[in-house]
Amino acid sequence: MRVLFVINPETTTLLPMVPMAWALRTAGHDVRVASQPGFAKEINQAGLTAVPVGRDMDMYRLVEVAMDVHDDIGHGLHRPFDVVDDPAKATWDRMLPGYAEAVAEEHRRENFPIIADLVDFAVHWEPDLVIWEPSTYAGGIAAKACGAASARQLISIDMFGVTRDHFLRLKAQRPPEERADPLAEWLGGYARKYGGEYTEDMAVGHFTIDQLPPSLRREADLHNVPLRYVPYNGVAVVPDWLWQEPERPRVALTLGWTAGERFATYTVDVQTALDALADLDVEVVATIAEAAQKELRVPDNARIVPFVPLHALAPTCSVVINHAGAGTLITTAGYGIPQLTLPWDIDEPELSRLHSAQGAGLTIRGDLASEEEIRTQVRRLLDEPSFAQRARDLRDEIHAMPTPNQLVPQLEELTAKYRTASR
Known part of the structure; x- marks a missing residue:
């Protein structure tokens, strides 16, 4: 099968995903890694095939913008994601504007530079499975556009999935006319652009690959697939x-x-x-x-x-x-x-x-x-x-968790289950 990884251009995001990409490749699958053009060299250094998409953006400038916007930077997660640290903060009046800020100030800016090119490549190459790091929603958009199975691969606590659980619970308690959903509205616009409608897999994948052991997890109510974390430090020499x-x-x-x-x-x-x-x-x-x-x-x-x-x-x-x-x-x-x-x-x-x-x-x-x-x-x-x-x-x-090589057969089964039947 064809597997497309999608990541934001950050070394600490790439490294935890490399062993899974290697395992799929050595199992005989065709693997590509899509990111901004300036990150292609780092992908190549990991022994993987890069697909440059969109244009380069200074991701650290976005961090500086976020620090200007949020006055709680430096003490954990900011809203709406701080419900992971403190569930008592999960109120509609707090989470709705927090989600709107996150979509406007973070998700859109981080993902916009690559979405159009990524979708064009995905429609052309027709991957069976798209695996994306949780903040790279462009991966979920591309999977929807080409009919691929969609999976998030976590690199830490699932703050996105846990936050989404809280938000959807609160949303269901509101009158129908008050059920605003900034994330679904943003992603739904792309779904309609490419001939579909919003489904929740665009936000959280069809399933989630979780590399944390059970005692360190904060799990959302999702289809979670455990994976043993295999350390990869990039180009390195032992002194x-x-x-x-x-x-x-x-x-x-x-x-x-x-x-x-x-x-x-x-x-x-x-x-x-x-x-x-x-x-x-x-x-x-x-x-x-x-x-x-x-x-x-x-x-x-x-x-x-x-x-x-x-x-x-x-x-x-x-x-x-x-x-x-x-x-x-x-x-x-x-x-x-x-x-x-x-x-x-x-x-x-x-x-x-x-x-x-x-x-x-x-x-x-x-x-x-x-x-x-x-x-x-x-x-x-x-x-x-x-x-x-x-x-x-x-x-x-x-x-006790399955290694990347041991997980490959399960990913093959899940891909067959979730990709659209017409493909």
């Missing part, structure tokens, strides 16, 4: 110092590729974190972007590097301190390592809360993490056996 077993417990400090490379700064104060670990009998490995290394005082027990593949570093560690980015957290969890998470924004606080509730780690809000707190929590993770045991339990939970 020779990592070949040797550490002489002391190793503590990694990694705060995210995007913050360091794009903004040359982190929410967490790096110097504070290094100072917190300086007097512990540990070996510290901190992956800090070169631009953010300037003027750092590096303790004697610390090694500062711009990058090292996490799937090579994490298994050698006793504790990993991180920002609770989904890829970082799940990669580390897959090796059974306790974590101290220092979240700040978007999905990080909720993912950190779920991880801590599972017992595999501890958490401090990133912008409030003091030297004393970091030191105290790391000592607990090193000294209290329960954290290591719960981290191993979480690892086992992850390893």
Whole structure:
């Protein structure tokens, strides 16, 4: 069959989807990855065939716009998606304008540059299955236009699906004349343009591929298909110092590729974190972007590097301190390592809360993490056996999920079920 992946041009969005694309390709299926033209090189570096569509747009400029619009940026999800963090916020008067803002300020701007070209390609190539990252609604539009089965592949908590559940529940309680739906109205306009009508699969897919283990999920009332997260860090080299077993417990400090490379700064104060670990009998490995290394005082027990593949570093560690980015957290969890998470924004606080509730780690809000707190929590993770045991339990939970190769037959069955019969 033909499988089309659709993603926004962001490395942290691409990397979690690569193993599934490889699995489909090695099973004999034809796989293409569509994104903005300037992202084609990164897709090619992952060994995949790129389809440049539309025009390039600076996605980080959109982030800046969102920060100007929302006064709650920096403390988790903003409305309407903050119902994932706090279901009490799920009221019609709050969610309806929140959805309208999200469609107008985020979804339209992120997706508009590629929709027309993407649909043209999909109608021409006729994929059987379109797999799209949840914010890339252009994938759902293209699947509707060409009659393909439509699947979302999650890279973190399903904030879009859970929010949609709340919204549809509230919408059903309103009088018929008051059932506005900004997302359905926006996507429905494209459905009609291409000869169809809006159906809910345009918003949430026919099914959802979920890479989080059960204890870290926030599931919507949808057809969920579990998939084991397989770490892929892109082009990477394992340094020779990592070949040797550490002489002391190793503590990694990694705060995210995007913050360091794009903004040359982190929410967490790096110097504070290094100072917190300086007097512990540990070996510290901190992956800090070169631009953010300037003027750092590096303790004697610390090694500062711009990058090292996490799937090579994490298994050698006793504790990993991180920002609770989904890829970082799940990669580390897959090796059974306790974590101290220092979240700040978007999905990080909720993912950190779920991880801590599972017992595999501890958490401090990133912008409030003091030297004393970091030191105290790391000592607990090193000294209290329960954290290591719960981290191993979480690892086992992850390893019980089907690998990308094992999932391929199920995707074949679901594609046959959901693609239009006329194709």
